[in-house]
Amino acid sequence: MQSRYVSTLINAGFTLLELLCVLALLGALAAMAAPAMRDWLARDQVEMQAQALLATLAYARGEAIRRAIRVTLCRDDGHGRCCANHKPLSTMELNNWARGYLVLAELPPCLTEPSRAQILRMQPPIEAVTIQSVSAPLSFTPPAGQIIGGFRSFEIGARTTALGPYGVRACRCVRVAAGGRSRIFNGPCAAAPHSRF
Template sequence: MKSSQASAGFTLQEMLVVMAIMGIVAAMAVPSFRDFAIQRSIAAQITDLTSALRLARSEALKRGREVSLCPTDNPSVANGRPKCTNSRDWKKGYLVFIGSIYANDQYIRVQQPYSNGGSILADDVGGIRFRPNGVLKVGGARTFTFKPPLATSDRSYKTLEKKVCVSSTGVLAPC
């Protein structure tokens, strides 16, 4: 006997088809979302470092003194002052201060380490020093490479890598 009322709800086959379609869409969306999250993370790191570089340059011009920016292994030393390191790795944090590199005269900004994966590598070790006229003191132009997590083991991540160049005149630009 058939009921005069139409059956309400979904059949098992309809539910399986919907779940399969949702699984396919999710499988396609997850890698894109992961790349988007990595791009946003790298963009935030680029913004932080370029703003610190601009700050250092503008402070050198404003104060008429040398202002330095350098990487550090431990920006939050409890029983002392953070120190510059002679490293290419800027992901552990960096310092902006008035004075010469390794003297750590007066801090302007202390950047804490980034918790996400990836790296920020300079093309040379040590820090950057801006003269009172805003140009770099030593070494000429510098390049910073922002690498996503797994950049060394996953070739597809190479496309997410970004670079920022600092010219010898102190001008910043993507490169």
């Protein structure tokens, strides 16, 4: 009788071989899931920054209407001022709004100060994405928040080569109509329609 209890205790639990097999399977599953997770995170960053830019554009237009003054969206030079277009940068970096951007309210001039601007909102630099557009500032004017210069497009893309569905690079296009309304389109700006506002 005593031997029966001893054999039961010896057979309880997992063997080292079983444990190693389970760990190897878990490691293989994690290795297969890592690239998909990285691509998903990159696509999520692109979508999040597109939504943030859309909200900033709507805010700037709303402030131009509410305050009845000109409100400008411009690239940040890193010191809380609008970036000059003549800085020695590559064309890719010159047009990259992911280096940070500002929303400025252009206050009316007074006798002591010729012209000044109040920073309403500041977007810090974004490392995960690029935001490509022309480097010139975008101004919303009262009374209806129209922009100066016609249509404007911002293409937000991942810095990595993350692929979206169907093998297309993860990117979004934010288009601003001449009337100041903004919309997000899937894919690059070259493929986004011009007439759907």
